[in-house]
Amino acid sequence: MKLRPVDLAREHGLSTQAVRNYEEAGFLPPAGRTPSGYRVYGPRHAAALRAFLALLPGHGHATAGAVMRAVHADEVGEALRLIDGSHAQLAGDRATLDAVEEALRELVPSSGLHAAPDGGGTFIGPLAHRLGLRPATLRTWERAGLVVPRRDPRTGYRVYAPADVRDVLLAHQLRRGGYGLERIAQVLERVRTAGGPEPLRATLGEWRGRLTTRGLALLAGAGALHAYLSEFPGASAGGFGTQRS
Structure with missing residues (x-):
């Protein structure tokens, strides 16, 4: 199934430029191109965008983006290390409280x-x-x-x-x-x-209450990322040729 940038943008109330920016930053896998040069997205890109946006509230923009770039570089271990860091920070904040x-x-x-x-x-x-x-x-x-x-x-x-x-x-x-x-x-x-x-x-x-909200956001982000990796196990820079049936 082919999707346009506007299709991904509408689902989340984003601009099409934001979707293009996320792809260029590596938060989404590389898009295909039509003969005339227009971007063509698919279900993997939609799932990657959902995962990135789910990671944002708990991890912040920089870490969420780094997690997705690591995933698309086939460095899942690095992505998990970054996620561990956010959980460790939250645990430290709880201990301080x-x-x-x-x-x-x-x-x-x-x-x-x-x-x-x-x-x-x-x-x-x-x-x-x-x-x-x-x-x-x-x-x-x-x-x-x-x-x-x-x-x-x-x-x-x-x-x-x-x-x-x-x-x-x-x-x-x-x-x-x-x-x-x-x-x-x-x-x-x-x-x-x-x-x-x-x-x-x-x-x-x-x-x-803020710590609880962040903890729940981390949980939601982990669930979305796990769903993305489970549905598209080849979620790396070179693994977007076929969709899982």
Whole structure:
């Protein structure tokens, strides 16, 4: 069955130029040509377009396109590696969310900490003592960029503002949970972006909902790609001569 670019475009509400662009980018297999040079598509191209569009929501344009190019280059292993990468990223995002939720549940008030002489914050010694840490640990976190306190202009001592104390408490809870400094930095960035723990708590449900939506999109994309490979096992650059009966 011969299909025109407009036939593929109409199914998905695309422009014919978009279909041609997808083919030129390798997201679809190469089209046949009429004697006058017009593109001729077939069921394989329609199935490839459906697979690519199904991959888009979960993987994004770059990865979805790379997956389809790998498939059409007969490099299915590379396509699967790319798909694994998206799933690994989603798993990491879920772990970060779990870490945030756990840390916020266990976050305790910063009472009992000695303020700096100007009342503007807490010195490193009392803060470390309060948490049962060594000051060297807080300095390590500072070098890693987790919490960078200001310096007292007269003494040069580190002074932790209330927001810094909050971040130290979160980091402490996450370290106790076995999280590495890189993951903790991601959590703290989430807290700062949200404007603090309370605003962040209000967004956790929405955040988890977005992860669920993406997980379902990855599942749908995998199903569409599997259907494409199953229906057209020769879905490589040189394997589009015959349609599976």
